[in-house]
Amino acid sequence: xxxxPDYLRVHNVDDNSPNPAFTISNIDTVAEQLGQATGWQFDFxxxxxxxxxxxxxxxxxxxxxxxxxxxxxxxxxxxxxRLHRDRATExxxxxxxxxxxxxxxxxxxxxLHAELATHIPVVVKPGDEASQxxxxxxxxxxxxxxxxxxxxxxxxxxxxxLNMRAEIGLGKIDTESRCLENATADLEALxxxxxxxxxxxxxxxxxxxxxxxxAICVPVSSxxxxxxxxxxxxxQPQDCSSTQINSIEIIAGRIASELQLQAxxxxxxTSKNSSPNDSDRNTLLRRQPTIAPPLxxxxxxxxxxxxxxxxxxxxxxxxxxxxxxxxxxATIEGAPHPSASIAAAAQAAFCALRNRVNSSVELVSEIVxxxxxxxxxxxxxxxxxxxxxxxxxxIETASISGALHIGDEDDFVISAHQALGxxxxxxxIGDGWKITRR
Numbered sequence: 001x002x003x004x005p006d007y008l009r010v011h012n013v014d015d016n017s018p019n020p021a022f023t024i025s026n027i028d029t030v031a032e033q034l035g036q037a038t039g040w041q042f043d044f045x046x047x048x049x050x051x052x053x054x055x056x057x058x059x060x061x062x063x064x065x066x067x068x069x070x071x072x073x074x075x076x077x078x079x080x081x082r083l084h085r086d087r088a089t090e091x092x093x094x095x096x097x098x099x100x101x102x103x104x105x106x107x108x109x110x111x112l113h114a115e116l117a118t119h120i121p122v123v124v125k126p127g128d129e130a131s132q133x134x135x136x137x138x139x140x141x142x143x144x145x146x147x148x149x150x151x152x153x154x155x156x157x158x159x160x161x162l163n164m165r166a167e168i169g170l171g172k173i174d175t176e177s178r179c180l181e182n183a184t185a186d187l188e189a190l191x192x193x194x195x196x197x198x199x200x201x202x203x204x205x206x207x208x209x210x211x212x213x214x215a216i217c218v219p220v221s222s223x224x225x226x227x228x229x230x231x232x233x234x235x236q237p238q239d240c241s242s243t244q245i246n247s248i249e250i251i252a253g254r255i256a257s258e259l260q261l262q263a264x265x266x267x268x269x270t271s272k273n274s275s276p277n278d279s280d281r282n283t284l285l286r287r288q289p290t291i292a293p294p295l296x297x298x299x300x301x302x303x304x305x306x307x308x309x310x311x312x313x314x315x316x317x318x319x320x321x322x323x324x325x326x327x328x329x330a331t332i333e334g335a336p337h338p339s340a341s342i343a344a345a346a347q348a349a350f351c352a353l354r355n356r357v358n359s360s361v362e363l364v365s366e367i368v369x370x371x372x373x374x375x376x377x378x379x380x381x382x383x384x385x386x387x388x389x390x391x392x393x394x395i396e397t398a399s400i401s402g403a404l405h406i407g408d409e410d411d412f413v414i415s416a417h418q419a420l421g422x423x424x425x426x427x428x429i430g431d432g433w434k435i436t437r438r
Contacts, residue, residue, distance in 0.1 A: 398416075
């Protein structure tokens with residue numbers, strides 16, 4: 001795994017960027033053929049506003065009305081060969097009906113492939129949220145190197161093949177599986193290395209899946225599990241800097257986090273639809289760490305918090321890439337059934353995000369944002385995160401209590417720094433942990 005420089009930690013994704021339902025690469029050709037067949041000039045318009053001057057391929061926004069429309073007669077067509085305008089309009093209407101069917105079919109395909117990537121039933125939430133977020137992240141990754149084509153390939157359950165689950169700029173999802181054994185670049189990426197292919201000879205060696213002038217392949221993985229690969233396809237060969245590669249790898253990490261978030265949403269919705277019983281609490285208890293972090297200068301003690309009828313408590317710990325220890329404690333108020341599910345989601349979010357943020361405040365905010373996206377109602381409770389510099393025995397903590405909701409500003413998160421300078425000095429991390437200087 002690459003250790004990302006601090007200046008590359010934050011990569012903004014424009015959530016307002018267009019999210020095409022599908023891409024039509026030959027709109028101009030279709031309009032031209034309609035014109036030759038009817039003797040009338042056609043254009044593809046949105047709300048009667050021409051997009052003739054937009055760059056191809058032209059993207060069709062699912063929220064807009066797009067259709068072929070007669071704009072003028074073709075002067076080069078003899079009058080006796082030009083169809084009556086009403087007849088030409090009928091042909092345009094039939095073509096528009098086919099375009100609408102293609103739109104619906106392509107959108108359904110994108111939803112199904114997003115479902116396969118995240119293992120979420122399409123009926124979870126209307127609006128194809130999973131597909132939208134994946135498209136936005138792919139677009140951001142491609143923008144890093146000035147490309148408009150990218151694809152996400154996911155490993156199947158048997159880890160024997162790769163399947164395209166999301167794409168931009170390619171026009172459609174490729175439904176044919178790629179054998180992992182023969183996918184040279186993907187295998188290299190899945191063991192942790194970015195692959196840059198910049199000439200045609202190398203493309204044959206590295207088995208680039210899409211015809212292009214150059215390509216980049218990076219891994220998409222959680223901290224524990226490889227999930228697949230992210231490919232960027234370029235129309236012109238170019239030298240890619242380490243900064244660009246690191247930026248793409250960061251976005252690949254965000255794709256992995258998005259997939260984990262959607263999987264958490266599925267688990268929560270499944271749990272909500274099931275009958276309340278003790279299994280939620282038992283599952284949460286089994287997920288608690290069974291050993292304390294091994295440290296020379298600090299003794300970390302689990303307080304072994306016990307959930308009650310009015311709350312569910314979860315605690316976890318890990319080390320980040322630079323050797324700092326990260327501790328988390330969350331108390332979710334409410335009846336056993338929903339509170340245990342939300343507490344489990346908070347722990348899963350901690351596991352997914354702990355190595356992708358710079359500070360305890362940022363980690364608390366990200367976990368709360370995940371809870372907010374999974375649970376529409378305001379959740380009451382307490383969440384504390386601590387990042388411990390084990391060499392200097394200093395602790396950076398952040399916590400939020402009451403309504404677990406982040407507003408426009410992070411004023412709700414309380415942060416603090418503490419140094420355990422004396423032997424025997426202790427600090428408490430929420431309801432889950434006690435740290436004592438040895």
